[in-house]
Amino acid sequence: MDFTTFVKPSNGDSMATAEATDGNDAKKLQFWKHVEYIENHGKQEDDYEYCMTEFLRMSGIYWGVTALDIMGQLDRLERKYVLEFVKRCQCPVTGGFAPCEGHDAHLLYTLSAIQILCTYDALDEIDTDAVVRFVVGLQQPDGSFFGDKWGEVDTRFSFCAVATLTLLKRLEASIDVEKAVKFVMSCCNQTDGGFGSKPGAESHAGLIYCCVGFLSLTQRLHLLDVDKLGWWLCERQLPAGGLNGRPEKLPDVCYSWWVLSSLTIMGRLHWISSEKLQEFILSCQDLETGGFSDRTGNMPDIFHTLFGIGGLSLLGHGGLKPINPTLCMPQYIIDRLDIHPQKLERP
């Protein structure tokens, strides 16, 4: 299985009209190159990376599907094949989703699967009750969530749990939301207002996104010290425009998304320099192959490609559909589902 499995044959050469190259390429969004990059993902016979990431295939498909949808190119993939793949990954015993057949179900891939199904408006094609049972079964007495039966606890899993249940419209009357909130808030650090993976763990932009997103989904944003956390997040912007995930770390396109989406949820997007961030994200495009890398000059991958495109969408870049900052999915899908993650007003 590779991504080209899902591509409609008719799309073969429609990219011939690709942009003419000129010296300013790095400053413009290489729209068609990125479409081509995602379509070709995993196609190269020798794609070591693709094979090594088998264990997260479901998320890989979510990243590709979402990026294409934000670019208005979802119809390049064959809906039927994508859904067949997703459905084959639902575990008949636990009800959760595996990253691909032969692997065990995990919350991370369960959320990715549900996101893909929502994008294709296909929730009715799977057993959603079983998914709810899987998620509910992973909540612990302290409110936290295991990622799977092996008992790793992490605020990422709290986010995955409430995001999955929200998309299924089953957040109420399933888990103990109060306790879940209490656990997430116990991971808030008094030094900088940020969040880590567990109580006491260092603040980290990726985990802050999970916790802020969690509070947005549970309508509890008032629990945040918005000014303090907002400032810490703004501090992540480096002079060259990119954002890092912790103090004294290098800037990265995925951290740019996590900081940016958190600030957007908190109504504080305008506190950083959008122009400079946009410049940084565009500088991480691979002008030859398409796709985005973590930082300028590195190899592109599908994960950073979604967060590059998503970041540009949040910044209002033309030609891209609006993205929902909490669920990292096109806003029109969230509207179609009639879901309303909380967002604070700009002060």
Next chain:
Amino acid sequence: MSDSSDDEYFCTDWLPYSERKDWEDIKPLEQDDGPNPVVSIAYSQKFRDVFDYTRAIIAKGEKSRRALDLTTDALRLNPANYTVWQYRRDILREIEADLNVELDYLGEVIGQNAKNYQVWHHRRVIVEMLNDPSNELELTKNALDNDGDAKNYHAWQHRQWAIKTFNLYDDELRYVDRLICEDQRNNSAWNQRFFVLKHLGFTPEVIQRELVYTMNRIRIIKNNESAWNFLVGVLRQSGGDDQYQLNSHPEVVEFSEELYNAGNRSPYLLAFLIDVYQEQALHQKANNEQLARKVFTLCDDMATKHDVIRRKYWQYVASHLKSQLDKEKQQQQQYQETEKGH
């Protein structure tokens, strides 16, 4: 993800499982690529051989010594494959393997894959099964020291888990102090310091000592985000009026003003002073306009000189204080008018 270390391991005398006598009874199980396979990935015979047999073993549910060795090969090829790790744990339990041997093996794997969720989680499960944390501080210390990444999130998580679970707090402050001396901007080390202190308890003596410690660090490197955040975190533990905690220790305010008067304009110093004066302005009824002016001036300096990229934030801080003070003034006036009415 590079293949080079595996090549070394799977060197010349590597015999594919498909050619091994003792594996003849197993029929390899290929990855099911679904009904529409387009391209087969032919980058590595070795990879395919090992994983086809691994899939077969998992499907069969065989838990044996040879199955354990097979997972060792599979994980050497792809240490991020969490399904194989899980199966390995099943095997270890079933055949009652010597878990100390497993710990040694994991030490080696972590040495090569220190940023891999699965390896660290496996380590934790084995330590729990053995109920013996005696190697964990050394292991994480090596990951933080020797591998050149003193901020490795996985190593810190594991260290915190071991300390919390087995009560290993005793020497931790000394270790953290060493890391902070080596790199004063190591945010992970400052966070660990707070983690330990929170457990030991923020008594007035501890707060006093930590404030001095942090101020001494800031004297050496002023523009250090981690140290300033830590300082605020400690001040917030001082109890009493939670609207006046930044001003609870006058020596810290004096220290910051001294730095400012000596010409330092680190954004973190200015940000701290802004918060301090803001607290004073909202707390003191008397000369709060003068204090507010201090805040406005500093915010303006930040927005136009020292932290231009975040100017909108500083404009917000100033206007927010102004609206808070206006509101207070209005309330006072209303109160006075009702008093007069009576």
